[in-house]
Amino acid sequence: MNSKVIKRHTKVTIFMHWFNAFCWFFLLATGLGLIKNEDLQLTGGWWSNLMYSIFGSGETLLLVHEICGLTWLVVFIVYMIFGSRKYVIPFLKQVFTYSPATDLKWLIKKNIQMTLGNKWLKRLGFTPDIPEQGFYNVGQKLFAVASILGAIVIAVTGIIMFLSNILLQNTVIVQWAIVIHFVAVGVVTGGLLVHIYMAAISPDERPAFFSMFTGTVPEDYAEHHHKLWYDEIKGAEGKEHRA
Ligand code: HEM
Numbered sequence: 001m002n003s004k005v006i007k008r009h010t011k012v013t014i015f016m017h018w019f020n021a022f023c024w025f026f027l028l029a030t031g032l033g034l035i036k037n038e039d040l041q042l043t044g045g046w047w048s049n050l051m052y053s054i055f056g057s058g059e060t061l062l063l064v065h066e067i068c069g070l071t072w073l074v075v076f077i078v079y080m081i082f083g084s085r086k087y088v089i090p091f092l093k094q095v096f097t098y099s100p101a102t103d104l105k106w107l108i109k110k111n112i113q114m115t116l117g118n119k120w121l122k123r124l125g126f127t128p129d130i131p132e133q134g135f136y137n138v139g140q141k142l143f144a145v146a147s148i149l150g151a152i153v154i155a156v157t158g159i160i161m162f163l164s165n166i167l168l169q170n171t172v173i174v175q176w177a178i179v180i181h182f183v184a185v186g187v188v189t190g191g192l193l194v195h196i197y198m199a200a201i202s203p204d205e206r207p208a209f210f211s212m213f214t215g216t217v218p219e220d221y222a223e224h225h226h227k228l229w230y231d232e233i234k235g236a237e238g239k240e241h242r243a
Contacts, residue, residue: 005216023072030065095144132227150188157181
């Protein structure tokens with residue numbers, strides 16, 4: 001096995017990823033705890049009771065939820081301002097760039113391969129080769145786009161709800177904000193389950209999981225899973241070497 005490694009994530013992007021993940025789980029846990037409506041008990045009541053007993057009261061629970069949401073927003077705004085050229089714009093370019101024909105082929109083949117195996121790929125008339133991918137594969141890019149758009153919707157509707165205590169009162173806007181906030185959280189959480197399975201549980205992607213701590217991946221992983229990115233790096237290294 002090739003033991004050389006390639007840089008994949010910087011310290012800043014690793015920090016932002018885990019900060020984001022921590023805030024997400026904290027907001028999800030406290031947000032679910034805030035649903036104490038008898039007709040809308042997603043967790044059968046025990047979760048709200050647990051959260052209420054940890055934080056002492058509904059007001060404190062709401063306060064910590066709001067503080068975490070606002071801290072998350074402020075940190076991301078600072079990151080977007082100061083890290084725009086180095087981190088944010090390159091990331092957005094990556095995840096919003098698609099090649100529809102090969103990406104669709106990748107999505108279909110990869111899903112069949114992961115769920116039914118290579119045998120079924122052949123049985124269904126597909127060749128076993130999976131289209132080569134760049135820094136992120138299409139699945140990762142689609143999740144990234146969903147989580148970015150979801151985060152924008154969640155932040156805007158969250159601010160509307162936050163302001164409802166001070167300015168807006170219980171208007172139609174606030175009621176719609178509550179519904180849209182729930183739906184957006186539900187959609188991103190659905191994608192998150194797949195993301196966590198792919199990133200932390202699937203043995204195939206284990207090197208990517210470790211890269212979210214170390215910042216590097218083995219060369220052979222990069223070549224096998226992200227060939228277009230690997231070729232780019234090798235091409236750039238070759239040019240540097242010749243110069
Ligand atoms: C236990 C929780 C989580 C784990 C184990 C995890 C793991 C990972 C790993 C290993 C990567 C790097 C993939 C690579 O280098 O190819 C990654 C990337 C990423 N993560 Fe997470 N993550 C978690 C939570 C979250 C949450 C809560 C969000 C946002 C809602 C999120 C959003 C992203 C995005 C946008 C990327 C870049 C694109 C992608 O790889 O999908 N992650 N995550």
